[in-house]
Amino acid sequence: MAKHETPLLDQLESGPWPSFVSDLKQQAEVRAKNEAGIEFQMPQDCCEDLLGVLELSYKHGRTHWKHGGIVGVFGYGGGVIGRYCDQPEMFPGVEAFHTLRVNQPAGKYYTTKYLRDIMELWNRRGSGLTNMHGATGDIVLLGTTTPQLEEIFFELTHRLNQDLGGSGSNLRTPADCLGQSRCEFACYDTQDLCHFLTNEYQDELHRPAFPYKFKFKFDGCPNCCVASIARSDMSFIGTWKDDIRIDQDAVNKYVENDPAYPPEGGAHKGSRDWGEFDIEKEVIDLCPTHCMKFENKKLYIDDANCTRCMHCINVMPRALKPGKETGCSILIGAKAPILDGAQMGSLLVPFMPVNAENDYEEITDLIDKIWDWWMEEAKNRERVGELLKRQGFQKLLEVTELKALPQHVQYPRENPYVFWREDEVPGGFTRDIKEFRKFHQR
Amino acid sequence: MSDLLNDKEAATKAVVDFIKAKSKTKSKFYFKDFAKVFPDDKLRAIKKVINQMVKDEVLEYWSSGSTTMYGLAGQGKQHASEGEE
Incomplete structure (x- = not known):
């Protein structure tokens, strides 16, 4: 007999698709039986209470979750997202039900041992519920209490050699396709670049100082299996310069x-x-x-x-x-539709060599310039794509010191007005009137 | 880096004073709000100092999951309403 009656949720199981409700019920049963003899550090019936609070939300037509808070692990400003239930007396098992983001390995390659170890930890110190994987690419561990956070972080980092991912106003966990490890179309080593930038920008990943989130995604070829063009502030898409x-x-x-x-x-x-x-x-x-x-x-x-x-x-x-002279195109500014609607990335660099030998210097130089501009100019909670729209593509070219190229133009003559800056005009805006009059009468 | 940002104690005091001066209306601040405290510095330099203040437990992070804000450690509604400490 279930702890809470869930007639509305039960309906969700009747459709043709696999249902998360069935998954939750299954996990609730596993925890209730506890055949593995796990010493639960989280209420044993948390999954039943989770079903209960969701049923109540459907009944009331309003959420019973409070979002965010001062939860985190020491020294990190991301990776933990606070979730609290506003009906703790009815559902004590989910009074605190925080989410942890775990930085997935490049290409999402796991050993079964690793997955078993993660699940052993999560069944013991959390709800055992996961999201494989979240939209950013992380392993998402759903539901634990505040006192467990440091414990989990310690075990992850010391025993499983595993870091947390990004959340909040941070660089989010970089995500890539499996690239050259399995795909013949991959034009550069997505996993290496993803791993390198994850390490290079550890501080940005864990200590928030951006105006809002910032996402890198890496696609090995224009098939764009990771959909970086639609889902990342800075998208790296493999391409080639020579002939097919x-x-x-x-x-x-x-x-x-x-x-x-x-x-x-x-x-x-x-x-x-x-x-x-x-x-x-x-x-x-x-x-x-x-x-x-x-x-x-x-x-x-x-x-x-x-x-x-x-x-x-x-x-x-x-x-x-694909041709043999390979590299990547870099696009800027994709985002989901919170403000101004969804936006696809705009092509900034048509071709950039992807060179591990110089530690991807051309790429990191570009990233640094974009971040400096965005951090200085963006309003609070403004994505780089929104700043790009507000200040214009020309401004982006200026701050990145890139020249305008035909590839930047989607279609010509949309705007008949050309505004020149003084430094773009030979001789500037001042002129010698006498010299002018030699050629033009009054 | 400005002298103010370079001087750990003075920088901490400036940030704490800034937050306290506004404490009647808000307890949480965006990172960019601290640019006003250090007008002569680059944000990425300010970031290092502000994050050190979090490590020193002068400040603390508050995160909604999508956005992060900063506040004085132990101050604000969240603590009282959630009774976590």
Whole structure:
């Protein structure tokens, strides 16, 4: 018999999707039975109380959670998010139910031992409920009490060699795709760059001084599996400078419907009969810039007009590969829709070499310039994308000391007014009137 | 770095005085509010000093999860209402 009746929550289990309500009930049962003999440091029935408070919230149509507070671990200003229930008498198990963010490893590679160790700690000192992974990429540990925070932090750092992630006005935990470890499209080592910047900016990750959150995300290629272009203040997307590599023999194997060359690497095989592969319909006609043609059994790509959409490479991965001169594009200012609506990143650097040998100096230089500008100029709780909108892209180019490039222009002549600064005009704004009159009458 | 920011005791006193002067209306401050205390310094230099004050338990962080604010250690509504200390 459940501790609290939850008719409204029970309805959520009736749909076709896996339900978090079922997960919570399962965990509540596991804790109640405690077959593993865990010495719980958190109320044993916390999951039942969690279900209860959620049911009450649905009934009342209002939240019973209080958000935030003075919770943290010594020396850290992020990684712990305070949650308190405003009905502690009814639901004592979730009176304090803080969230911890744990910095996931680059590429999210885990050993099973590591996961077991984390769960052993979390079942003992927390609710045992997790979110794998949160939107920022962290392992999210849901629900513990204030006295457990330092204990958990000590065990994480001393026994599991594991740090907390970012929250609040911090650099948030950098997140990446698994990059060159498994993916042939990756144009740079996302894991190395992600790991390097995580270490380089430890102070920014743990000690808040930004106007608001700041997120880095790293995608190895323009397929953008991490969706850095939409979800990070500073997005690093792998790209190439030279031409797409074409294996013409392999292209013809695709065209001939050779079974060893299934389109999309066979990804959609079996879901339905897609018919014979048609290079014109499935590749050439879908190229967004129409920069391809297939004539006399030869594929031509006008690379100068390629926008790196990746479609042709995704469809014919055995025939086409990204070029060899690889690096990344850097975009600025994506964010979720709290103010002014959602925003995608704006291209700032079309191509930047990703060079581990000089400790990614070009990248860290750029980051430092952007942070200096944002910290000085942004209002409280203003994301860098909002500052960019408020002060203009030209200002961003100024502070980053970058030259305006055609790639910065989405489409020309949106604004017919050009405002020159005095230092951009030869001779400035003052002029010799006599010299002027030599050429122009009054 | 300005002389004020460089002098740990004077900097701490300036920050505490600044917070106390406003304590009737607020108990929590954005990091950028401290720029007014050290007008001649870069924010990233101020950050080091302010965070040291947190380590020294003069100040403490308050976080909503998305935003972080600073306040005098032990001051403010949160402590009283939550009875944590």
